[in-house]
Amino acid sequence: MTAIWVEGLVKTYGGFTAVDDLSFSVQRGETFALLGPNGAGKTTTIEILEGLRGRDSGEVTVLGADPAGRPLELQRKLGVMLQEGGLYPGAKAKEIIDLYAAFYPDPRPTSELLELVGLGDKAKIQQKRMSGGERQRLALATALVGRPELVFIDEPTAGMDVAARHATWDIVEDLKAQGVTVILTTHYMEEAEHLADRVGIIAHGQLLAIGTPAELTSGRSDVRFKSPDEIDTSLLGEKLGCTVTMESAGSYSLDVDGTPFLIANLTAFAATRDILLTEVRVGARGLEEVFLELTEDSE
Amino acid sequence: MRGFRALTLHELRLTLRRGESVLLSFIVPLVLLLITGFTTDDTDRVVPGFFALALLSSAFTGLAIATGFERKYMVLKRLGASPLPRITLILAKAAATMVIELLQIALLWVVAVWAFSFNPSVNWLGFGAVVLLGTVAFSGMGLLMAGRLRAEVTLAGANLIFFGFLAVGDFLIPVDRLGSTVSAIAALLPAAPMGRLFRWAMGAAEFDLSSFVVLSIWAVLMPLLAARVFTWEEA
Numbered sequence: 001m002t003a004i005w006v007e008g009l010v011k012t013y014g015g016f017t018a019v020d021d022l023s024f025s026v027q028r029g030e031t032f033a034l035l036g037p038n039g040a041g042k043t044t045t046i047e048i049l050e051g052l053r054g055r056d057s058g059e060v061t062v063l064g065a066d067p068a069g070r071p072l073e074l075q076r077k078l079g080v081m082l083q084e085g086g087l088y089p090g091a092k093a094k095e096i097i098d099l100y101a102a103f104y105p106d107p108r109p110t111s112e113l114l115e116l117v118g119l120g121d122k123a124k125i126q127q128k129r130m131s132g133g134e135r136q137r138l139a140l141a142t143a144l145v146g147r148p149e150l151v152f153i154d155e156p157t158a159g160m161d162v163a164a165r166h167a168t169w170d171i172v173e174d175l176k177a178q179g180v181t182v183i184l185t186t187h188y189m190e191e192a193e194h195l196a197d198r199v200g201i202i203a204h205g206q207l208l209a210i211g212t213p214a215e216l217t218s219g220r221s222d223v224r225f226k227s228p229d230e231i232d233t234s235l236l237g238e239k240l241g242c243t244v245t246m247e248s249a250g251s252y253s254l255d256v257d258g259t260p261f262l263i264a265n266l267t268a269f270a271a272t273r274d275i276l277l278t279e280v281r282v283g284a285r286g287l288e289e290v291f292l293e294l295t296e297d298s299e
Numbered sequence: 300m301r302g303f304r305a306l307t308l309h310e311l312r313l314t315l316r317r318g319e320s321v322l323l324s325f326i327v328p329l330v331l332l333l334i335t336g337f338t339t340d341d342t343d344r345v346v347p348g349f350f351a352l353a354l355l356s357s358a359f360t361g362l363a364i365a366t367g368f369e370r371k372y373m374v375l376k377r378l379g380a381s382p383l384p385r386i387t388l389i390l391a392k393a394a395a396t397m398v399i400e401l402l403q404i405a406l407l408w409v410v411a412v413w414a415f416s417f418n419p420s421v422n423w424l425g426f427g428a429v430v431l432l433g434t435v436a437f438s439g440m441g442l443l444m445a446g447r448l449r450a451e452v453t454l455a456g457a458n459l460i461f462f463g464f465l466a467v468g469d470f471l472i473p474v475d476r477l478g479s480t481v482s483a484i485a486a487l488l489p490a491a492p493m494g495r496l497f498r499w500a501m502g503a504a505e506f507d508l509s510s511f512v513v514l515s516i517w518a519v520l521m522p523l524l525a526a527r528v529f530t531w532e533e534a
Contacts, residue, residue, distance in 0.1 A: 050380050075382035086377030088369070090313050102305030103381045142377070 001028040002061070003150055003181040004049060009058035011044055011205075018044040020205035022058070026198075028149075031172065031182040033196035035189070035287075037295055041205035042185040043083055046152050049183065050080050063150055076104060079148030081139045083155045083185075089128035093119055093138055096127065097145055104146030113141045118167055132159035140168065144175075151175060153184040157191060169195060189288040199287065201294050208294040216290050223258040225266065226251050226279040240265055247293070258282030303387050303394075310395035313365070320361050323461075324403055328353045332407055333414065335471060342415040344504075346407070347497035348470035351433065353403035355468065355490060358396050358434045360461045363441030366392070367453035370445060376532045396438055400430065420502035429496045432518045436489045439521025446529030469494035486510075489517040 004026040011019040019041045026032040034042045047053045048060060051067035051074070060067060065074040087096055094110055101107035114120050117137040127135060136159060143151055156172065157165040172195050175182055186192050192199045193213045200210045209216055224247075231252065233244040242256035256262060263280065270277050314320050332349045339345050369375050378388060411417035444453045467474060467481060468490030474482045485491040492510035499506050 052376060052380055070379070072382050072384065075380070078380070080377070080380035082373060082377055082380070085373035087372070088309075088313060088374055089372055090316060091309070095309065095312065099305050099309045100381060102301045103383050139377075146382070 002026070003028045003030065003063060004032075004183065005059070005061040006045075006049075007059040009045065009048065009060060010056045011041075011048060011053065012056055018205050019048070019055075022202070022205060022207055024200050024207060024210055026181060026183060028181050029176070029179045030197045031176050031184070031195055033192040033199045034183070034185045034202060035187065035192045035199050035291060036185075036202040037187065040203045040295075042202060043154055044205075045202075046154055046183065046185055050078065050152055051075065076146060077149045079143035079146060079151040081136075081143040081151075081153045081156065083158070086139055087127045087135065087142070090126060092124050092126050093130070094123040096138060097141055100142045100145045106147060107145050108147060110145075113145055116144070116171065117141045118164070133161060133164045136160060137164065137168065140171065144171075148180065150181040150183070153182065155186060156184055157186075157188065165191075189291060193287045201291055203295045209290070213287050217287055223254040223256060223262065223266075224252065224279075224281045225277055227270070227275055227277050229275045231275060236266075236269055239269055302383050303391050306383070306388065306391035307394045307398075310392060311398055314357075314361065314395065314399060317365075320357075320365070324353065324356045324361055324399060325406060328356065328403065328407060329410060331471065332410065336411065336415045342411065342417050343419060343501070344498060345471075346411045346415070346417050347419070347501045347503060348468075348494050349407050349411075350404050350501075351468060351490070351494040351497045352465065352470045353407060354400050354430065354433050354493070355437055355461065355464055357399045357403060359437035359441045359464075360457045361399070361441075362392065362396055362438050363445045363457040364450075364454050366442060366445035367448070367450035367457075370531065371450035371533055373532055379531055393434070393438065397430075397434060400434065404430075422500050422502065425496075425500035429493065429500050429514075432496075432514050433489070433493045436493075436514055436517035436521055439518070439523075439525050440489070442529060443521060443525040446525055446531075449533060464488070464490035467491060487513060489514055 002025055006025065007023050009019050009022040010017070022041070022045060034045060036042050044053065048055050049062055049067055051070040054068060063074060063077055065071055067074060091099075093114060097110040097113055101110060111120070111123070114123055117140055119134060119137055119141070122130065122134060127138060130138065136156070140153070140156065143153065153172070157168050160168060169191070172182055172184070184195065196213065198210065198212050199216060201208045201216070228250055233246060233252070237244040240254065240256065240262060242254050245253050245255070247253050254262075263282065266280070267277065269275070328349050331352070332346070335345055336342055379385075408417070441457065444456055448456065466472065467477065467485040467488065469485065470490075474485045474491050477485070486509065492507070492514040495504060495507050495510045496514060498504035
């Protein structure tokens with residue numbers, strides 16, 4: 001079953017195109033992360049899905065409905081955590097949750113939620129007297145109070161210390177275990193890798209890659225090198241017994257393990273042909289490298 | 300309905316918790332009432348002016364500032380992502396504002412009766428109509444500012460306008476003492492007509508049709524304009 005379906009989504013502000021022909025879908029029960037640099041269009045996309053923003057063109061379906069008109073039946077099934085702010089500074093933690101509880105037909109008990117997000121001892125503290133991380137967790141609690149089927153979390157752990165971050169990850173994993181669909185945006189690679197079933201990498205409002213973290217990082221070389229000189233990639237591939245790919249001008253990758261023997265052959269190849277190697281890198285590639293490479297290419 | 304009740308009580312709690320709201324809505328009118336009351340014989344004329352002043356402080360200044368900062372801190376945006384309908388948000392704010400106004404008027408009334416033997420002959424229907432018209436006009440004006448300007452600008456502007464209306468609102472100083480130009484302008488603004496209508500509703504003045512028309516026009520214009528230009532978050 002499809003939880004979210006986006007086809008050809010476009011959103012412009014004045015002359016600036018924030019979301020540029022974006023298409024993706026998310027299955028029910030999936031945890032999906034939108035990963036991208038600042039200004040990539042993550043928040044605009046998520047706010048269109050939440051019904052907070054209109055769109056210029058494209059089709060959007062959230063739990064079978066168009067979110068644009070903010071249909072109440074749909075809003076009751078959603079939980080939303082904004083990137084920042086959103087809570088009454090002068091209100092106490094318990095008052096804020098109690099207020100949101102009144103908007104849903106079958107809310108979770110306030111004390112249970114405060115315990116869940118680790119604010120059990122902060123019920124009577126005003127929001128403005130809380131730390132950034134505590135405010136984030138309070139905002140997360142308001143997203144969960146209505147027992148949502150689908151939760152949007154924009155930058156869940158920005159400004160949190162390590163302990164709070166891991167506690168928040170546990171909450172998201174609990175949601176996943178309960179079959180709740182989770183859409184999150186993040187620019188922490190580790191977070192996307194840890195939490196998401198699938199990741200969409202976006203920059204300049206366009207989807208650059210989509211897949212499981214394993215898919216995005218596999219099929220890619222463990223060895224890369226750079227050289228300003230011309231290289232016969234098919235000859236080098238023949239010598240080394242692998243495929244050599246020129247990823248961008250002067251930047252090459254090999255789809256093979258970076259054994260000492262291989263590196264020796266590579267440098268010998270370069271030495272006999274007077275090829276300057278400016279950088280040779282060996283190592284497993286994480287999502288971070290894939291991400292950086294994709295987003296740099298799109299500059 | 301559960302949402303309306305919860306939000307109305309929430310708004311009331313927050314307003315009464317803010318020291319500056321309590322100062323502006325309760326302490327300032329009360330202190331001014333006491334000072335003026337002990338220096339005049341004409342309490343029947345003066346006291347209704349303080350009801351108008353009290354209404355102005357909560358329906359306009361208090362509402363504008365609170366809403367401006369809720370917009371700045373994206374409280375309104377977050378509510379927009381909940382199943383709370385916009386109309387319920389507006390009705391809850393209106394209800395909370397009216398409750399504060401009634402508390403203010405009750406306080407001033409009781410003090411005026413006790414300290415100055417205030418004993419008006421009230422036209423309750425007229426009184427209710429003036430409270431309603433004034434609330435709609437001034438809360439419309441407050442929301443017009445809050446929904447368009449930066450919160451800090453709303454804060455400064457709403458306080459400034461409050462003191463402006465304090466001067467030309469016919470509350471403390473009879474507006475005809477300010478010269479013909481000022482009183483002609485004041486008659487077209489909503490404050491002085493509201494003051495005059497409060498006095499009418501409490502038997503201290505004749506009914507003034509032009510005041511009623513002017514206040515009614517503001518009560519229609521301001522909410523319409525506010526609804527047109529209101530944005531839920533600062534750009």
